[in-house]
Amino acid sequence: MLLRRKVYVMQQTHTLILGAGLAGLSAAYHLDGHEYLVIEKNSSLGGLCTSEEKQGFVFDQTGHWLHMRDENMQRLAAALPGLDRVTIERRAHVFSHNTITCYPFQSHTFGLPPQVIRECVLGFIRARYESDRSRPPANFYEWCMANLGEGISRHFMIPYNSKLYTVHPREFACHWCDTYIPVPTIEQVVDGALTDPEHDSAGYNATFSYPRSGGIGALPEALFSLCQPERFLFNVHPVAIDMQRRIARLASGDEIAFKTLISTIPLRDFLQLVRCGGSDRLHEAAGRMKIASVSYYNAAFKTAPAHPGHWFYIPEERFMPCRVGFYSNVHEGMVPPGCSSAYIEYTHQGPLADEGAFRSASVELLLQMGLFASADDILFMDYRLIENGYVIFHREYPEDMQMIERWCRESGVVLAGRYGRWVYSAMEDAVLDGMRAAETVRG
Template identity: 35%
Template sequence: MVVILGAGLAGLSAAYHLKGCDVLVAERAADVGGLCRSIREDGFTFDYTGHLLHLRDPGIKAWAQELLPGGWAQLHRSAWIHSHDVLTPYPFQANTAGLPLDVRIDCLLGFVESMAAASGEPQRQASPVPPAERLPGAPPFLKLCPPVQPDEPSFLDWIHSTFGAGFAKHFFEPYNGKMWRRDLSQVTGDWVSWSIPRPDLSDVLRGAITSSETVFGYNPDFLYPTAGGIDHLPRAIAAKLEPGVVRTSLAAESLEAGARRVHFSDGSHEQGRRVLTSMPLPTLAAMTSDLPDELRAAARELGHVSIRAVNLGVSGPPPHPDAQWIYFPEPEFLFHRIGIPTALTPSMAPDGHHALVAEISFRPDADPGAEASLEQCIDGLLRAGLLRDRDSVVHARVVDIPHGYVLFDEARRRVLPQLLSWYLERGVVPMGRYGSWDYLAMEDSLIHGRQVAQWLADEGS
C-alpha cells in the first residue's frame, strides 16, 4: 500500500497517477482540496485566497480539460498596483506612467544606475543563487540550492542590483516587507526572483511616458472554473478515484518513519511501502516519533508567514470592473493585496453584488487580531475607493491560513537537505508546496503527484 497524507492537489494527483496500486489518501479536513478549497456563504463563493490555474505543461493542460470539459474560463491577467493614490498596471517597473513625476524620475535614475553598475560585472548572473540540484535518490521535483554562502546576495541585494534604488523604494521594498514582515536582507534570492519580470531599458522608459501593451511575467493567462470556486478541480480529481481511496476527516497523528507506519485519529494505523505527504514539513517533523532530536530542532527553524483573508460580500458593482487583483505596497494599508473574485466569473456572487478578498500577511508570533484586521481592512478599502460605504458590506468572514508562504532564508537552505534526505532514506516522500517547503503554483503540485507516481513505478520495475 501507498499511504498519502493530505488530499490537496499533490496528494490527489499522486493517487490518480498511481491507478492500479493499493492507495489510501487520508485527509484531516471534511473535504478534499487542501488549500484549493472554496467557501460558499450567503450566495458568495470565496477561495482560500487566489487560486488560478497557470498551465505550461502539455500533459497537465490536457488533464485539466479532461477533468472539467467545457468548465473552464480562459482569462487574461488584469492586475494593478495602488500607489500614490494612482492605479497602474502590473508590473510596476514597466508601468509608472501616471505616477508623480518625482517618483518616475527616482525609478528611471535608479534603473539606469543599476544597469551602469552591472555593466562593470560581466559575470553578474540573472539569478543571485547557484542552480538547484536534485537530492540523491529523490523524485525529480526535490531540488535544492546549496547552503547560503557568505558573499551570496540577499533578495534585497538582488532587488537593488536588478531594478535600482527608485523601484526598490517605491514598490519592491514596501510590498515585500509587508509580505515577509521582516528585513528583506534575511530573505534569500532563490525566492521568486525567477518569476519577477525584468524589463529592458526601452520598456522602462516607454512605461514611464505612456501605457505599455507589452505582456510581462510568467502568468499572463490562466484558467478558472466558470461555475465558480477552485474546489471544482480537486473534487473532479477525487471523483475519478475508486470509492474508499480517499478518507476525509481522518487526521494523521503520528508517524513511525522507519516502519512507514501512520497512526490516525480514529485509532487505526496503516503501514505503507511508501508514505507520501504534503503536510507542512515542520508539522510532519513534530509528529514523527523516531526523528532524531537534532533534526526535530532543525525543523523548528523553518520559517513561514501566515495569511489572513478578509472575505467581503459587497452590494453593487465593483468600482474597477476589469481588475482581478490589486497590489498595495504602501504601509498605511494593512493588506498587501486585494482580490476581486467576481472578475473571474460572475457566479462568485449573487446578482447585483461583487466580492472582495483582502490578504494580510503576518508572522505567527505577531497576529494583528481577526476583529482588528476586519476593521482596518474596511477602513483601508474606503480610503482606497474600493468600498462606497460600510453599509455596502453585506457579508464578512475572516479566514486564516496558518502556513501561508514558506520563508526562503539561510535556515531553509541549511535544514532542508538533511531533513528531506532523512525522510527519503526511510521511504517517506514529502511533496507539494508545504511538504517540499517551497513556493509552488497549482500546476507544480499536480506535477509533483504525477512525477512521484512515475518515480515509484520506475523504482518497482
C-alpha cells in the first residue's frame, strides 16, 4: 500500500494579525496598502460583536453599545458603508432593596430606605474629608472606600463588583476606575438623595450609537467590507508561535512566516503559545491571569416590560444574575411589533454549575422587579456562554503587564483590543487599538 504523506504549507506575510474581532478588523483596515494576513479561529468575523436572529428577534452577545468619544472613531463610523445608526440617550438603572433607582447609584439613592440613603450620603461626605490620600489605593476595595465612602461601597460597589468579577474587590487592582467609574460631587450626592431624575449623564457611556438594523453585528460587517477578504483565513488557529524563527504553527500543521505580529486574541492564550528564549516568565504571568465567563439568556417576550430602562445592575447576592438589559428598549427594531427582548447575565469562573438554577433565578428576578406579570409572557429563553468575559485584574497585574509590554516592544509584537491587551475597555477602544497597532507596524 502506498502511504501518502500530508504536505504542509508554509505561507508568508509581513504582518500576521491574530483574531478578526473589532481590533483585528480595524488593524487590517488601517494597514491598507501593506501586506498582512488575518487568521480567525471561528467561522465568522466580529468576535463578541455579532448578532443572531430568531423568529423576528435580533439578539447580540449581551449589551454592545457603541460609545464614540474620539474624533477618529466618529469619522470612521460615518464612513462605514451601509451602517445607518441611531443615537440613544442612556437609561441605566439599579435594582436594590426592591427599588429601581437611576444609575449611577452613587448619585441616585432617592427612593431607597431612609437608613440606606443616610449611610450613603454621610459615608460619601466622610470619605471626601477624612480619607487618607497620602498613598494611592492598593485595590478596588480601597479605591471605593476612599472615593465613594462606606455606605455606597457596602450597598452597591462591593456587592455588585464581587458578583461581576467573581472575586472580592480586595483581590483586584483599581487602575481602571478613574476612567470608568464616575465620582460625583457632594452636591450631586445630596441632590440625588432628594430628587428622582429621569436619567443621568454621568459616566463614559451617557449616550451611545447603535445600528438601525442588523444588530451590533452590522458594525464589524461594515468594517470588513472595506478590507481585503482574500487576506482573511477563518477556522484557523495557531498552536505555537516561534518568536525566534517568526513562524506561527497552525492546528492543521501548516505554518505562517511573519515579520511583525498583532495579537488581539486573549493575552493569556497568546502568551501560552509563545516559544522563545525567556518564555517561561511569560507563561508564569499567563498562569496568574484570570477571567470571568458570562452565562446569559437571550429572552423573548410577548409583551413590553413595565419599565423603559435599557439595562439594570443587580448588586444583591440574593439574586443570581448581575445584570438585565432590554435590547428592545434600546431599539424597537430588534423585535416584532408588540414584543420585547432582553439579556440576563451571570458571571462565574469555570463551567456553569447549574443551568436550570440560572434559568429559574432569571425568571424570578424579572418577576420580582415587576417587569412582567407572569412567566407566561416569555416566548423563549436561549442559553449562551461567553467564555472570556471580564478580565480580573489580579494583584500582580501592574508588574506583570509592564514585563509583558516590554517583551512585546522588544519582540515586534503589538497587542490590541480588550482581550489582546487584557484590559477593561469598550468597542470604540478596540477599534482605536487596531488603528494604533497599524500605525505602529507602518512606523
